[in-house]
Amino acid sequence: MLFSGRKKKVTLNQQNELYGHCLQFYCQPPLENISLTEFEAFAVDRLKLLKAVENLGVSYVKTTEQYKKKLYAEFSSLGFPHREEADDSSSSKNQTGPTECEKRRKDHISHFILRLAYCQTEDLRRWFIQQEMDLFRYRFNELHSKYKTEFLHKNNLKYDTISPDEKDNLKEQLISSSFGFSGTTVAEQDFYKVPFQDALDLVRTRKVYLKGGYAYIPHQDIVTIVLNDFRTRLSKALALTARSLPAVQSDERLQPLLNHLSHAYVGQDYSIQKNIGKVSLEQIDPLSAKSFPLCMRQLHKALRENHHLRHGGRMQYGLFLKGIGLTLDQALQFWRSEFIKGKVDADKFDKAYAYSIRHMFGKEGKRTDYTPYSCMKVILSNPPSQGDFHGCPFRHADPELLKQKLQSYKLSPGGIMQILDLVKGMHYQLACQKYFELTHNIDDAGFSLNHPNQYFMESQKLLGGGKEVKKEAEIPQKGQENTSSNDPSVPPSRQHNTTQAVDDMGDLDSYFLDE
Amino acid sequence: MSTSDYDSACLPDLLPLYYRRLFPYSQYYRWLSYGGVSKNYFQNREFSFTLKDDIYVRYQSFSTQNDLEKEMQKMNPYKIDIGAVYSHRPSQHNTVKSGTFQALEKELVFDIDMTDYDDVRSCCSAADICSKCWTLMTIAIRILDRALREDFGFQHLLWVYSGRRGVHCWVCDEAARKLSVAARSAVAEYLSLVKGGEETVKKVVLSDPIHPFISQSLVVVEHYFLQYAIVGQDLLGSKASVDKVLSLLPEDILHELLNTYQTEKNPMKRWEHLRTAVHQKRTTIKKGGQYFDKEIMLQYCYPRLDVNVSKGVNHLLKSPFSVHPKTGRISVPIDLKTLDKFDPFKVPTISLICEELDKPLTAEEAEEEVKDKENETESGERRKLRDYKQTSLAKYVKLFDQFLDAMARSRKGEMLKKSDLQKEF
Numbered sequence: 014m015l016f017s018g019r020k021k022k023v024t025l026n027q028q029n030e031l032y033g034h035c036l037q038f039y040c041q042p043p044l045e046n047i048s049l050t051e052f053e054a055f056a057v058d059r060l061k062l063l064k065a066v067e068n069l070g071v072s073y074v075k076t077t078e079q080y081k082k083k084l085y086a087e088f089s090s091l092g093f094p095h096r097e098e099a100d101d102s103s104s105s106k107n108q109t110g111p112t113e114c115e116k117r118r119k120d121h122i123s124h125f126i127l128r129l130a131y132c133q134t135e136d137l138r139r140w141f142i143q144q145e146m147d148l149f150r151y152r153f154n155e156l157h158s159k160y161k162t163e164f165l166h167k168n169n170l171k172y173d174t175i176s177p178d179e180k181d182n183l184k185e186q187l188i189s190s191s192f193g194f195s196g197t198t199v200a201e202q203d204f205y206k207v208p209f210q211d212a213l214d215l216v217r218t219r220k221v222y223l224k225g226g227y228a229y230i231p232h233q234d235i236v237t238i239v240l241n242d243f244r245t246r247l248s249k250a251l252a253l254t255a256r257s258l259p260a261v262q263s264d265e266r267l268q269p270l271l272n273h274l275s276h277a278y279v280g281q282d283y284s285i286q287k288n289i290g291k292v293s294l295e296q297i298d299p300l301s302a303k304s305f306p307l308c309m310r311q312l313h314k315a316l317r318e319n320h321h322l323r324h325g326g327r328m329q330y331g332l333f334l335k336g337i338g339l340t341l342d343q344a345l346q347f348w349r350s351e352f353i354k355g356k357v358d359a360d361k362f363d364k365a366y367a368y369s370i371r372h373m374f375g376k377e378g379k380r381t382d383y384t385p386y387s388c389m390k391v392i393l394s395n396p397p398s399q400g401d402f403h404g405c406p407f408r409h410a411d412p413e414l415l416k417q418k419l420q421s422y423k424l425s426p427g428g429i430m431q432i433l434d435l436v437k438g439m440h441y442q443l444a445c446q447k448y449f450e451l452t453h454n455i456d457d458a459g460f461s462l463n464h465p466n467q468y469f470m471e472s473q474k475l476l477g478g479g480k481e482v483k484k485e486a487e488i489p490q491k492g493q494e495n496t497s498s499n500d501p502s503v504p505p506s507r508q509h510n511t512t513q514a515v516d517d518m519g520d521l522d523s524y525f526l527d528e
Numbered sequence: 529m530s531t532s533d534y535d536s537a538c539l540p541d542l543l544p545l546y547y548r549r550l551f552p553y554s555q556y557y558r559w560l561s562y563g564g565v566s567k568n569y570f571q572n573r574e575f576s577f578t579l580k581d582d583i584y585v586r587y588q589s590f591s592t593q594n595d596l597e598k599e600m601q602k603m604n605p606y607k608i609d610i611g612a613v614y615s616h617r618p619s620q621h622n623t624v625k626s627g628t629f630q631a632l633e634k635e636l637v638f639d640i641d642m643t644d645y646d647d648v649r650s651c652c653s654a655a656d657i658c659s660k661c662w663t664l665m666t667i668a669i670r671i672l673d674r675a676l677r678e679d680f681g682f683q684h685l686l687w688v689y690s691g692r693r694g695v696h697c698w699v700c701d702e703a704a705r706k707l708s709v710a711a712r713s714a715v716a717e718y719l720s721l722v723k724g725g726e727e728t729v730k731k732v733v734l735s736d737p738i739h740p741f742i743s744q745s746l747v748v749v750e751h752y753f754l755q756y757a758i759v760g761q762d763l764l765g766s767k768a769s770v771d772k773v774l775s776l777l778p779e780d781i782l783h784e785l786l787n788t789y790q791t792e793k794n795p796m797k798r799w800e801h802l803r804t805a806v807h808q809k810r811t812t813i814k815k816g817g818q819y820f821d822k823e824i825m826l827q828y829c830y831p832r833l834d835v836n837v838s839k840g841v842n843h844l845l846k847s848p849f850s851v852h853p854k855t856g857r858i859s860v861p862i863d864l865k866t867l868d869k870f871d872p873f874k875v876p877t878i879s880l881i882c883e884e885l886d887k888p889l890t891a892e893e894a895e896e897e898v899k900d901k902e903n904e905t906e907s908g909e910r911r912k913l914r915d916y917k918q919t920s921l922a923k924y925v926k927l928f929d930q931f932l933d934a935m936a937r938s939r940k941g942e943m944l945k946k947s948d949l950q951k952e953f
């Protein structure tokens with residue numbers, strides 16, 4: 014207690030230094046002591062924030078007002094910093110909640126706690142980096158341009174601009190590489206020349222002019238390069254953190270908490286099945302019409318018609334079938350019997366395809382027991398190309414074809430209109446949920462759809478098959494990136510260690526150091 | 529001596545001969561060592577062999593050229609694939625702790641396969657190709673080669689005929705070999721314009737402004753389009769094919785054209801009508817973005833990449849100079865200077881070049897033979913050298929040599945630059 018006064022002073026100075034700007038690059042780890050209660054509370058709040066970022070990213074386009082508004086609401090309710098000016102003491106008296114400085118401290122500390130929880134595996138790191146980047150992008154874009162410059166300056170971020178001559182020479186190309194640019198906007202803006210590897214998001218979408226391996230980035234898109242820096246640093250820091258993790262994990266107060274935090278990001282993964290072997294091959298045809306989501310119904314139909322599916326389709330459908338309870342033997346029989354009706358003879362099947370099916374069940378190669386794809390994965394990764402039937406029909410099919418298909422499944426015109434409206438607004442999972450409600454004649458599905466296997470189970474529950482095909486409710490882990498979460502408003506339970514509030518956690522400091 | 533006389537039943541007899549006397553080992557080793565700049569670059573490279581009866585052996589690796597030669601002559605693989613450079617020797621991948629064995633580098637590769645064009649070619653389908661649809665590959669090479677060089681700044685591109693129905697591109701620049709998965713997929717996506725599977729009708733949608741990359745690609749497509757699509761594929765001839773094209777247009781233009789086409793049967797003129805109709809529409813609607821004619825051209829001709837092959841660092845791709853077991857053709861480098869004349873059917877088959885080995889020596893060669901005998905020590909190496917030179921494989925090996933020389937030159941340039949910098953320092 015004697016030292017508490019001095020301690021406070023040190024913290025204050027440090028805070029001015031650390032929390033002078035609304036946004037930070039998280040270069041300095043926090044060095045102060047915090048209670049275990051605060052440790053957990055901060056971590057849980059940030060996790061909620063990241064989950065909100067993930068969910069909003071699926072439901073809305075990231076640049077729209079709606080996205081910004083919703084995210085802003087999450088920021089306020091969870092107490093994270095959003096204001097450009099740190100409020101001085103006089104203004105902070107007027108508000109009841111935490112001060113801006115406290116919020117920035119929370120932002121800082123909670124980020125570093127989650128680094129500990131999310132550095133352990135490739136999947137966790139990828140998820141964490143993705144959400145932190147979305148978060149950073151949003152916050153950076155919201156900054157007033159004055160503060161953007163200040164931020165760059167403060168963090169020593171300098172990028173090469175091109176000369177007026179070069180700009181003039183490339184004027185035409187620069188204009189036609191960016192939306193809504195004219196000669197004058199090109200003349201007014203600074204352009205930065207960076208290796209194309211540093212601006213992948215712009216390259217990927219062809220939103221930048223490329224020449225000789227360099228991307229020419231207009232000032233308005235500078236967030237891309239800053240974000241690239243952010244990603245590189247975070248990814249390096251996570252790798253380093255992972256190396257020092259064993260020491261942190263030996264602390265029995267923290268280890269369960271960290272594990273719990275990292276497990277919280279993935280929803281149900283539908284890989285562990287009690288109902289294995291509960292589906293017979295004869296049931297698949299009727300089930301596909303009654304209880305399969307549209308993506309799987311489409312794959313099943315394509316398989317029956319063409320007696321073949323390409324790799325993407327086999328993975329998406331095969332893992333789904335595994336998830337609803339097909340055994341390896343059944344799966345082999347199922348695929349073989351269909352493929353040999355087509356161009357593949359039994360011999361060729363055993364050589365070329367059986368391996369990949371055993372692989373799916375974790376019997377070959379590195380023996381990973383693959384988990385069925387979530388909606389997020391189906392929607393975001395590996396879009397279908399020529400000859401493919403996989404993907405999400407609400408996302409990847411032409412609306413006109415989708416409409417015809419829904420009509421052929423005898424959906425009401427009103428229902429089809431509703432679905433197409435959701436598709437237009439890019440709410441693919443909601444569209445699928447609407448499809449569920451319409452095909453099951455209910456008003457409200459009463460769940461939030463994020464997995465094809467969830468669709469199946471909910472359907473079976475409704476149709477009275479619930480006893481046989483029971484939902485597996487245990488904690489999932491490993492497997493997939495981008496799994497949409499369960500309801501973000503439900504916090505991970507606080508069963509671990511909350512009572513043991515220990516003040517001094519000095520040991521932990523060294524593990525936050527990142528370089 | 530036609531190339532069509534290849535019989536896959538003979539393959540087991542021909543392969544030993546090919547691997548003993550014809551396969552260009554030294555060039556191959558030179559390629560994959562990349563000047564020996566980074567340690568163990570060749571030694572940590574994964575090769576995989578496909579043996580008789582589709583037996584697939586992954587994670588092969590070799591410490592020397594000699595090692596590789598011996599193993600290939602012993603196994604006589606039907607097909608050879610090249611994978612990534614790993615953190616450890618792939619042959620020992622089971623002995624290192626799991627998780628530490630990782631793919632570090634690989635050439636940036638592209639795989640273009642004619643089967644992906646099945647919905648837009650009328651001449652053939654699936655694995656079949658003909659000189660008509662081969663134009664699609666020519667277009668693909670022209671577009672990608674330009675973009676990879678000019679937009680991405682790569683210089684060392686090896687284009688290879690796959691041996692059957694497609695082409696591969698190996699981008700061998702150091703920067704390309706070091707690209708991350710994310711960067712590879714970004715490059716591949718930048719280069720992809722045709723999107724959507726069986727459930728999508730309209731696969732190319734352009735919006736304002738048209739990116740310089742797309743305008744440049746359109747220049748290439750326009751160069752070939754009339755001859756290839758309108759004449760060769762008779763795009764606007766048959767009813768079925770016309771319907772398919774028109775389904776890519778909005779209602780009003782579609783009806784207008786259906787009327788016109790009832791009287792106008794000449795495909796060229798039909799295309800002109802289509803263009804005029806689209807252009808008229810463009811001027812009436814100020815909003816811009818009415819690029820239907822361009823979208824049609826791109827949907828029918830633009831290269832279709834297998835993005836997954838390009839993305840993965842550890843993805844395997846059929847090696848140059850590997851034999852295609854179905855056609856017997858050798859996977860040979862393509863000379864871009866004479867690209868328009870490249871004929872996949874004229875690519876030598878393994879049976880042809882093995883036959884050529886038996887033909888009598890020319891006077892010049894006979895003279896060399898005598899010299900060799902006088903100089904016994906070098907004869908083995910020289911014999912092999914002369915062996916392939918005697919066959920139709922020679923010009924392709926020469927092409928490969930030129931490619932390797934160019935790479936060596938720029939490596940030397942780089943090193944000079946580096947040492948200059950150091951001096952300055």
